[in-house]
Amino acid sequence: MARATLSAPRIGRSAALRPGLLVGSLGLGAAFVAVTTAANANVPPGQAGLAAALLNASQQLGGALGLAIFSAVATSRTSGLLADRTPVREAMTSGFSRALLACALFLAAAAVVALRAANTRGEASEVELGTEREPAPVS
Numbered sequence: 001m002a003r004a005t006l007s008a009p010r011i012g013r014s015a016a017l018r019p020g021l022l023v024g025s026l027g028l029g030a031a032f033v034a035v036t037t038a039a040n041a042n043v044p045p046g047q048a049g050l051a052a053a054l055l056n057a058s059q060q061l062g063g064a065l066g067l068a069i070f071s072a073v074a075t076s077r078t079s080g081l082l083a084d085r086t087p088v089r090e091a092m093t094s095g096f097s098r099a100l101l102a103c104a105l106f107l108a109a110a111a112v113v114a115l116r117a118a119n120t121r122g123e124a125s126e127v128e129l130g131t132e133r134e135p136a137p138v139s
Helices: 002-011 013-040 045-083 088-117
Strands: none
Touching (some): 045 088
């Protein structure tokens, strides 16, 4: 994408960005399928709706908060540099770089949490051990 923006004056912006956006959309499509499958794996049938709703709410909230937070980071850096009379191109690049660094740090922290929270060590859950309570009869 960075290379595309450098060549944009010669071939036009949409033509320059199209290959990167195509590759990105294919990668995101595969990632969302994998995340949905992993999040719903080993969920008891009675809780599948709850798991799907929680996943959907998490994705929506994460997207909204992520955009707000990282846009604020980029804007803060860019505005500070523009106030110091830094050229616009350098200020924008620095602002985006700061926001992408914040994204990378947040992603690393989220990966640590996900690795520690996931039950991927083969430990039996309560459902597998048979300790789940039977539902009360409805009269």
